[in-house]
Amino acid sequence: MTTPLVLLNPGPVNVSDAVRAALGNGDLCHREPEFSALLASVAAKLLQAFSAGDTHEAVFVTGSGTAAVEAAVISLVRADRAIAVVDNGVYGARIAAMARAHSIETRVIRSGWSERPPEEEVARVLDDPNVDALALVHHETTTGLLNPVSALARLARERGKLLLLDTVSGLGGEELDLSLVDAAVCTANKCLGGLPGVSFVLSSRAAALRMEEAPTRSLYLDLKGYARGQRSGSPPFTPAIQIFWALEAALDELLRETLSARIARFRAVSEFLRRRFVETGLELYLPPELRSNTITTVRLPRGWTYPELHDALKREGFVIYAGQGKLEREIFRVANMGAVSMSEYQRFANRLASLIG
Numbered sequence: 001m002t003t004p005l006v007l008l009n010p011g012p013v014n015v016s017d018a019v020r021a022a023l024g025n026g027d028l029c030h031r032e033p034e035f036s037a038l039l040a041s042v043a044a045k046l047l048q049a050f051s052a053g054d055t056h057e058a059v060f061v062t063g064s065g066t067a068a069v070e071a072a073v074i075s076l077v078r079a080d081r082a083i084a085v086v087d088n089g090v091y092g093a094r095i096a097a098m099a100r101a102h103s104i105e106t107r108v109i110r111s112g113w114s115e116r117p118p119e120e121e122v123a124r125v126l127d128d129p130n131v132d133a134l135a136l137v138h139h140e141t142t143t144g145l146l147n148p149v150s151a152l153a154r155l156a157r158e159r160g161k162l163l164l165l166d167t168v169s170g171l172g173g174e175e176l177d178l179s180l181v182d183a184a185v186c187t188a189n190k191c192l193g194g195l196p197g198v199s200f201v202l203s204s205r206a207a208a209l210r211m212e213e214a215p216t217r218s219l220y221l222d223l224k225g226y227a228r229g230q231r232s233g234s235p236p237f238t239p240a241i242q243i244f245w246a247l248e249a250a251l252d253e254l255l256r257e258t259l260s261a262r263i264a265r266f267r268a269v270s271e272f273l274r275r276r277f278v279e280t281g282l283e284l285y286l287p288p289e290l291r292s293n294t295i296t297t298v299r300l301p302r303g304w305t306y307p308e309l310h311d312a313l314k315r316e317g318f319v320i321y322a323g324q325g326k327l328e329r330e331i332f333r334v335a336n337m338g339a340v341s342m343s344e345y346q347r348f349a350n351r352l353a354s355l356i357g
């Protein structure tokens, strides 16, 4: 194998040797008790890691994070009802696009990419009795912006609406009060440190009931089908079995480290990187109060295009990430959510400083 690359993109992330080795745990048939046991174990460890065993059920989907987000969006809105969607980045916009693709009436609350959503407008949209749920991105990967989950969750709960949270890049990296969330959607291969191919929804009792009332809008992305299958020990379609082994190993590591220590470690790395970027003369895109623990959005240094900077760093073994949409030519992103040591981050900061300094 060639020298491994240090992945500073927001997933898929570098994984530990134990997670990679777990892929070799063995071949299984998903209709046999061995797989039911694996599924139950992964679900239990997930709920344990996020202290959600009393309030939520873990429902797995084989597919990338987008699969579980789309499954949640289309499985939690009743016929002839609407979904309210906060859009302050690419992933919020994608949720609205998913709802529209399935002809679900969509009320979008839009704000700038470096702004918190307007709470009065969210409240006003949620006052409409036809709106069934509020969908929100926890950590907008577009910019690394943290949305105010608790405040918006309160607005939803006061009005009896479900809260659907895309926390694909948040869970395991940020504090989150899951008791406020009816459907928390995440993937194995961002802050959890597993491999790509499995995603999941942590679903509340209210969400489980709502799924039974909502129409079946897709065969493959029908969340209630996965929930029912799982309760009987076997998912409806072939799961990515080896990726479950890897997720179990990643959850063992998270439980050993503890969630609060994981979050603190990511926070310390992002603080280190931001300090070094600023010392190097780089400008950060977001104001400090909106920044997450795991993504730093940096304005491109003068005289560099993104492809030039990307290629120069990749030659040194580091993969940075481009801006999306209107930020494509303005910024680059550095994520710190994988199994990467502090010394690698130091080496990266030094290489970047000497390149552009």
Ligand SMILES: *Cc1c(COP(=O)(O)O)cnc(C)c1O
Pocket: 010, 011, 064, 065, 066, 067, 069, 091, 137, 139, 140, 141, 166, 167, 168, 169, 187
């Ligand atoms: C990565 C990401 C997704 C999509 O995940 P995929 O695994 O690429 O499908 C969705 N939402 C957010 C906020 C993300 O960061």
